[in-house]
Amino acid sequence: MTTYIDASVLLRIVLGQPEPLGEWPRLEAGLTSAITRVECLRTLDRERQSGRLAERGVALARASLFSHLDALSIIELGEGILERASNPFPTSLGTLDALHLASALQWRDGRREPIRLATHDRQLALCARAVGLEVIGLAD
Numbered sequence: 001m002t003t004y005i006d007a008s009v010l011l012r013i014v015l016g017q018p019e020p021l022g023e024w025p026r027l028e029a030g031l032t033s034a035i036t037r038v039e040c041l042r043t044l045d046r047e048r049q050s051g052r053l054a055e056r057g058v059a060l061a062r063a064s065l066f067s068h069l070d071a072l073s074i075i076e077l078g079e080g081i082l083e084r085a086s087n088p089f090p091t092s093l094g095t096l097d098a099l100h101l102a103s104a105l106q107w108r109d110g111r112r113e114p115i116r117l118a119t120h121d122r123q124l125a126l127c128a129r130a131v132g133l134e135v136i137g138l139a140d
Contacts (some may be wrong), residue, residue, distance in 0.1 A: 001114055001134075002029040004104035005072060007039040007096075008120040009137055014040070014064040015047070021118055021137045031073040033081075033103040039096060040065050075103045090130040097124040104133065 003023075010032075012020045044061050047053035053061065075081070077099065085095070085102035093101065101117070101124065108115040116134035119125050125135045 001116055002031060002107075003027050003136070004100070004107065004115055004117045005030050005032045005036070006100045006117065006119040006121065006124060007032075007036045007043070008124075009118045010036065010040055010065060010068055011043055012120060013068065014044075014061045015053075019120075021120075023118070023136055027118075029073070030071065031075060031107060032069070033075050033100055034077055035096060035099050037065075037069055037074075075107055077103070078106075081106050089127050091123070091127040093123060093127050097121065097127070100124065101128055101131070104128070105131065108133075 005027075009021050009024075011017070013024060041062070044053065044058055044065070047061075048055070048058045081099065081102045084106060085098040089098065089101065100119075104115055104117050114134075116136055117125070117128045118137045119128070119135065120137050122138060125138045128135050
């Protein structure tokens, strides 16, 4: 099954944080939004600026991030995704999470294939489940 990967999943992996996505080594087909690159790079830069990540750590994390992104299919933010993200969802979502969810739903509807969403974000997981997506990466 195809898995949509949100930024929280990639960040746990590239930063070596506890409890990364257990299914990661077994994912067959992964995809993510073009915003994931921006979201992850901004996070790495904030970690560097705050002193929580030294230069060597930033370099290693960026290399790891780019390698993982190269292995994923990237969904560009088109008008359909932007429109869908701006419409109401069944639960509260911030802007980036709405774009992630709209991207996953747009892919699913365009392909008419099932998709699951991988996230470590509780609010995104709640909303994804409310619209019928299987969610992995978050304990219930």
